[in-house]
Amino acid sequence: MGSLAAEAGQAMLVAGAGVVVMGLAAAGYRTRGVWRKALGLRRTVGALSYDVRADLELLASRRDEAAVLLAPWRRAWKVARHPLVLAAFRWYMRRRRGRRPPPQDQLHE
Secondary structure (H helix, E strand, O other): OHHHHHHHHHHHHHHHHHHHHHHHHHHHHHHHHHHHHHHHHHHHHHHHHHHHHHHHHHHHHHHHHHHHHHHHHHHHHHHHOOHHHHHHHHHHHHHHHHOOOOOHHHOOO
């Protein structure tokens, strides 16, 4: 009877190994398709990251160009906001308001 139990155990071991091998084969087949899709996705992401890097470099160069072009205007704005410039402008406007056109009869003299 010990021999029958041993043979039954060995048969179950072989059957279990067969089930495991069949499961691995089925999983391997599906994994191969997923692997191909993952490689394709990796290539796509690599290409897009190259495009993104190129666009970021272009953006940085344009930002630097804009900074160079705006530098004189920034300096002018900084000078225009200086308190002495504002005071001189206000003085000029007050002085200009104080001037009155000469009367019409004094124009021809």
